[in-house]
Amino acid sequence: MKVVVNRDNCIGCGACEALYPEVFQIDDEGLSTVISSENIDDEKLTEAIEGCPTGAISKEECDCHKCECQK
Ligand code: SF4
Numbered sequence: 001m002k003v004v005v006n007r008d009n010c011i012g013c014g015a016c017e018a019l020y021p022e023v024f025q026i027d028d029e030g031l032s033t034v035i036s037s038e039n040i041d042d043e044k045l046t047e048a049i050e051g052c053p054t055g056a057i058s059k060e061e062c063d064c065h066k067c068e069c070q071k
Pocket residue numbers: 005009010011012013014015016017024031032051052053054055056057
């Protein structure tokens with residue numbers, strides 16, 4: 001599973017970074033970027049997804065063959 005931010009929808013409010021700074025960071029453009037999709041705490045991620053005012057955060061299946069969704 002990987003965490004995705006749709007930067008076209010992100011307004012840079014910083015809520016996701018405040019809730020889960022290990023995963024989200026506001027970058028130089030003032031928008032949220034995903035810095036890590038590893039060891040995700042599902043509860044915290046759900047809070048961030050539900051707390052995003054524009055619905056810009058989602059989780060997607062990935063094909064990295066490293067994380068648990070591929071085991
Ligand atoms: Fe962007 Fe949503 Fe994060 Fe706010 S909570 S910075 S709108 S991704």
